[in-house]
Amino acid sequence: MDGGGVNLEQWGYTNTIKLAGTLYEPLRHSHKVYGEDFYKGSICVPRLSGQVDLLPITMGGRLLMGGMPNVGDALTLIGQLRSYNQRVGERSRLILTAFIKDVIPGETGDECMNFVSLTGCVVKPPIYRHTPLNREITDVLLAVNRPFYKSDYIPCIAWGRIARELQDYPVGEKLAVRGRFQSRIYEKQQPDGTGLAKTAYEVSIMSIEKG
Incomplete structure (x- = not known):
């Protein structure tokens, strides 16, 4: 990618x-x-x-x-x-x-330990939207470097106040985030109008820090 x-x-x-x-x-x-x-x-x-x-x-x-x-x-x-x-x-x-x-x-x-800490940079413009229940949400893709000139691209999601803050971050902005690794089931619309259950894996952000 x-x-x-x-x-x-x-x-x-x-x-x-x-x-x-x-x-x-x-x-x-x-x-x-x-x-x-x-x-x-x-x-x-x-x-x-x-x-x-x-x-x-x-x-x-x-x-x-x-x-x-x-x-x-x-x-x-x-x-x-x-x-x-x-x-x-x-x-x-x-x-x-x-x-x-x-x-x-x-x-x-x-028993409930699920902790993720990432530092990387924004590689696509964040997407801010509202859920059907009117909750604020922002999706952001974070690139995290590792040795040998490789990078991992981690989908992240933020809610509420953090979602509002994150929506204006430009591509290239360096971020430190903490949160949890989560699975989320959603329904994808098919060409025939039916819904197909899919699972998304992402980091649910609990805190962010710039720079």
């Missing part, structure tokens, strides 16, 4: 995610990079409201040398949010996953 001409290398960037929950989908082999096997699955993370987020995770085989976790096992995961483009027919789809760098099995500690 194109960074829109923004020079990411001139900035310093951070990307951290911490999740505590239970394994929802079993880890299955996905691919191999430089001789290391990688596995994909999903984790169920409860919210304080009682709802849950079902979040995609990816981890290397070296983290599983002590044994493969089972569905329902409690896990605390630490890593980064990563994105990549996946071809779907003639279109390209942005895929988001929690790339895990450390696994703590057993007790989750805080």
Whole structure:
């Protein structure tokens, strides 16, 4: 995905995610990079409201040398949010996953832990709108740099006061955001007029800081 001409290398960037929950989908082999096997699955993370987020995770085989976790096992995961483009027919789809760098099995500690900290820059003009219930919302795509001249493009969403503030941020603005990684089900209108349930993965912003 194109960074829109923004020079990411001139900035310093951070990307951290911490999740505590239970394994929802079993880890299955996905691919191999430089001789290391990688596995994909999903984790169920409860919210304080009682709802849950079902979040995609990816981890290397070296983290599983002590044994493969089972569905329902409690896990605390630490890593980064990563994105990549996946071809779907003639279109390209942005895929988001929690790339895990450390696994703590057993007790989750805080059953509702879902924390994301990102520093990057705005790569598309933010989109401000109102929901059907008249809630203010702003969508923004944040580019977060990582080593070897690569970048992750993270969809973020903000509400209320933060949404109003974020709507005027220009492309290239450097931002530090904190929030949670969430799954959100929405309905996509089909050509025949019917609705198709889809799941979006994004960072729900709780706080922002400029520069």
